[in-house]
Amino acid sequence: MSTVKTLEDLKRIREEAIEKRKAKAISGEVQVIVGMGTCGIAAGARDAMKAILDVIEINNLSGIIVTQTGCIGLCEKEPIVQVVLGEQSKVTYGKVTPEVAIKIMKEHVDGGKPVQSHVITLT
Amino acid sequence: MKTARSMVLVSADPESIRRGSEKIYSTFQEELSQLGLQDEISLSWLSDSGRHNALPMVVIYPEAVIYGPITPEDVPYIVEEHLNKGRIASSLVAPIHELSGRIAWLSSRKGTLPAEKRIVLERAGIINPEDVQDYILHNGYKALGKVLITMNPLDVLNEVDASGLKGRGGAGFPTGQKWRFVSKATSNKKYVICNADESEPGTFKDRLVLEGDPHSIIEAMAIAGYAVGADEGYIYIRGEYALAQERMRLAISQAQELGLLGDNIFNSGFNFNIHVHSGAGAYICGEETALIESIEGKRGEPRSRPPYPTTNGLWKKPTLVNNVETLANIPAIIRKGASWYRSIGTPKSPGTKVYTILGNVNATGLIEVQMGITLREVITIYAHGMKGNSTFKLAQTGGSSGSIIPASLQDTPMDFESFNKAGVALGSGALLICNEDTCIVDLCKVLVNFFKNESCGKCNPCRIGNDRAYQILSNIAEGVGTMQDMKDLESIEMYLYQMSNCGLGQTAGTPIKDTLSHFRAEVEAHIKLKICPTGVCRMSGHKVN
Numbered sequence: 001m002s003t004v005k006t007l008e009d010l011k012r013i014r015e016e017a018i019e020k021r022k023a024k025a026i027s028g029e030v031q032v033i034v035g036m037g038t039c040g041i042a043a044g045a046r047d048a049m050k051a052i053l054d055v056i057e058i059n060n061l062s063g064i065i066v067t068q069t070g071c072i073g074l075c076e077k078e079p080i081v082q083v084v085l086g087e088q089s090k091v092t093y094g095k096v097t098p099e100v101a102i103k104i105m106k107e108h109v110d111g112g113k114p115v116q117s118h119v120i121t122l123t
Numbered sequence: 124m125k126t127a128r129s130m131v132l133v134s135a136d137p138e139s140i141r142r143g144s145e146k147i148y149s150t151f152q153e154e155l156s157q158l159g160l161q162d163e164i165s166l167s168w169l170s171d172s173g174r175h176n177a178l179p180m181v182v183i184y185p186e187a188v189i190y191g192p193i194t195p196e197d198v199p200y201i202v203e204e205h206l207n208k209g210r211i212a213s214s215l216v217a218p219i220h221e222l223s224g225r226i227a228w229l230s231s232r233k234g235t236l237p238a239e240k241r242i243v244l245e246r247a248g249i250i251n252p253e254d255v256q257d258y259i260l261h262n263g264y265k266a267l268g269k270v271l272i273t274m275n276p277l278d279v280l281n282e283v284d285a286s287g288l289k290g291r292g293g294a295g296f297p298t299g300q301k302w303r304f305v306s307k308a309t310s311n312k313k314y315v316i317c318n319a320d321e322s323e324p325g326t327f328k329d330r331l332v333l334e335g336d337p338h339s340i341i342e343a344m345a346i347a348g349y350a351v352g353a354d355e356g357y358i359y360i361r362g363e364y365a366l367a368q369e370r371m372r373l374a375i376s377q378a379q380e381l382g383l384l385g386d387n388i389f390n391s392g393f394n395f396n397i398h399v400h401s402g403a404g405a406y407i408c409g410e411e412t413a414l415i416e417s418i419e420g421k422r423g424e425p426r427s428r429p430p431y432p433t434t435n436g437l438w439k440k441p442t443l444v445n446n447v448e449t450l451a452n453i454p455a456i457i458r459k460g461a462s463w464y465r466s467i468g469t470p471k472s473p474g475t476k477v478y479t480i481l482g483n484v485n486a487t488g489l490i491e492v493q494m495g496i497t498l499r500e501v502i503t504i505y506a507h508g509m510k511g512n513s514t515f516k517l518a519q520t521g522g523s524s525g526s527i528i529p530a531s532l533q534d535t536p537m538d539f540e541s542f543n544k545a546g547v548a549l550g551s552g553a554l555l556i557c558n559e560d561t562c563i564v565d566l567c568k569v570l571v572n573f574f575k576n577e578s579c580g581k582c583n584p585c586r587i588g589n590d591r592a593y594q595i596l597s598n599i600a601e602g603v604g605t606m607q608d609m610k611d612l613e614s615i616e617m618y619l620y621q622m623s624n625c626g627l628g629q630t631a632g633t634p635i636k637d638t639l640s641h642f643r644a645e646v647e648a649h650i651k652l653k654i655c656p657t658g659v660c661r662m663s664g665h666k667v668n
Binding site (some may be wrong): 003004005006007010013014016017018021033035037038039041067068069070071072073074075076077080 | 244247248249250251252253254256257259260264265268269272327330331334335336364366367380381382383389390486487488489490491
C-alpha cells in the first residue's frame with residue numbers, strides 16, 4: 001500500500017477494501033472469524049482455531065478465509081466463532097470447543113446449515 | 124431476582140408511604156394475580172428516587188415509563204393498559220415539568236428500550252485488529268484526516284470542549300479542559316501519554332479496545348497531539364497485556380508504513396510518533412505521575428503536585444495523560460461532531476460508559492451503554508438477573524478504589540454527577556455484583572489487603588494506614604474486634620483521604636467508609652454478637668496480630 005497523503009488516498013484505500021469485500025462475497029467465499037482477545041484465548045480459542053485449520057487441511061478445502069478479531073464483549077460465551085457464507089449474514093457461535101468447531105465446519109461451512117444449538121443472538 | 128418480562132417499581136420514600144403507596148403496592152399485587160401475571164412481572168419497591176413532586180409514583184421497566192402521582196384507583200387501568208395490552212397509559216405519565224434532574228432524564232427516554240450504544244467498542248470484535256485496511260474500511264483515520272486538513276488546533280480544542288467528554292479513567296475530569304491546559308503551556312516539546320496501565324481489579328475495558336481496535340488509539344493520540352502541540356506519544360500498557368502490546372506495536376508499524384504516523388502526516392507539516400512502553404505490574408503506575416516516573420526509568424512513585432503533568436510532566440515537559448477509553452471517544456466526536464455526542468447520555472455526563480460486569484450474575488462480560496443508566500437496569504437487563512435467583516446485596520464499582528454501593532442506591536443513574544451527589548464514585552467501570560452471601564467485613568478486608576500490598580510506601584498515611592486497617596479488619600473477622608476498632612477505622616479512613624500523597628492512598632479508605640456508612644449493623648454484629656451473619660468469616664476467637 002502506498003502512503004496516505006490526502007483524504008482521497010484514504011478514500012481510495014477504503015474503496016479498495018470495499019471492492020475486495022464485495023468480490024469475496026460474490027465469489028461465495030466463506031469467512032470464518034475467530035474471537036482472539038485474551039478472554040477468547042483463555043477460553044480455548046486457539047484450540048478451536050486449530051481444529052478449524054485442521055479440518056481445512058485434512059479435507060483440502062478451498063475458498064475459506066480464517067481470520068481473527070478482538071473480544072466483542074460477550075466474554076462469558078467465549079470462544080466465539082463467526083461464520084459468513086458469501087453474501088449471507090453473519091452467524092455467531094458461542095462456547096465453541098474443538099468438537100463444536102469441527103461440527104460447524106462440516107454442517108455449516110460445508111453443508112450450509114447453521115449448527116442451531118450453538119448459535120447466539122447478539123443484542 | 125427472577126428474570127421477568129416487566130418490572131414494576133412503587134416508590135417507597137416516607138412521603139409516598141404517607142400518601143398511600145402501600146395501598147398502591149397491594150392493589151398491584153391483587154390485580155396482577157387476578158390476571159395471572161404474577162410470575163411474568165416482578166413487583167418491588169423503588170428506593171429513593173430523589174424527586175418528590177409526582178409522588179407516589181410507579182416506574183415500569185423495560186420501557187422506563189414513570190407514572191405519577193397516582194392513586195390506588197389508577198392501578199387497574201395501568202395494569203390493564205400497560206402490562207396486559209402493552210400500551211403506555213399516557214394520561215397518567217408524570218408531567219416532565221414537575222420533575223427535574225435524574226427522573227426528568229429517565230422520563231425523557233420513556234418508551235425506548237435501553238439498548239447498548241457502542242462508540243468506544245464500535246469496531247472491537249468486528250474488525251481484524253491486525254489489518255489496517257479493515258480499520259480504514261470502518262471509517263478509520265477519517266477523523267485524523269479531517270483534523271489535519273480542515274481544522275486548526277483551536278477548532279479541535281473547542282470541539283472536544285463542546286462535547287463535554289469527561290475522563291473515563293475514574294476521576295471524571297473534563298477532557299477538553301485538560302487539553303487546553305497542555306495547549307496553553309509554553310515549551311519546545313510536549314508529550315501525549317495514553318494510560319493503558321489498567322490494573323483496577325475487575326476492569327478490562329481498555330484491554331478490549333487495545334486488543335480489538337488498536338488503530339483507534341493511535342488515531343486519537345495523533346489528534347490529541349495536533350490539538351495540544353505535541354509531536355511524541357507514549358502508550359503505557361500494563362505488563363500483563365502481552366497480546367495488547369504485540370497488537371499495538373504491529374498497528375504502529377502499519378500506521379508508519381502508510382504515513383499516518385511519522386513526519387508530515389497528510390501533507391500538513393504535522394509530525395507525530397508513538398512508542399509503546401510496557402509496565403511491570405505495579406498498581407501504582409496507573410497513577411499519572413507515577414506512570415511518568417516509570418517511563419523516565421525511575422521507580423514508580425507518585426510526584427508531589429502541583430506542578431501538574433499538564434505543565435511539568437514527562438521529562439519536565441507539558442504532558443497530556445488520557446485513559447484509553449477517553450481517547451477512544453475522540454475519533455467519533457471529531458467525525459460526527461460535538462452536538463451528536465451531547466445527544467447521548469445525560470446532560471452533564473454526555474456519552475457512553477463501558478462497564479465490565481462480574482460477580483453473582485447470569486451473564487458476565489462487557490457492555491457499553493449511555494451514561495445515566497441505573498444499576499438495576501444493568502443487573503436485570505444486561506446481566507440477565509442475579510445468579511440462582513439470589514438477592515442483590517451490593518455492587519462494587521470501579522475496582523478496589525471505587526465505591527461499595529448498597530442495594531438502596533440501585534436506582535441512582537450511573538453518571539458522574541448523580542453518583543457524586545449520592546456520595547459514591549463511578550470509578551473505572553468495573554461492576555462487581557454481590558449477592559446476600561457476601562460478607563461485608565470479608566469484602567472490605569480483601570480490598571484493604573490489596574491496597575496494603577500495592578501501596579508504594581512513599582508516604583506514611585498510606586503505608587502504615589492500610590497495614591493497620593487490614594489488621595483491625597482481620598481481628599473483626601476473627602471475632603475479636605472491639606467497638607474502639609470501628610472508631611479507629613473511621614479515623615484511619617479520614618487520615619488516608621486527607622493526608623495521602625496521591626490518588627491511591629486517597630481512595631484506599633473508600634471501602635472502609637462505605638462499609639461503615641452503609642453496613643454498620645453487619646460490622647457491629649461481628650463485634651458485639653461475635654457472629655458473621657453470612658457465615659463467611661472464620662470467627663476463630665484468636666487475635667491475628
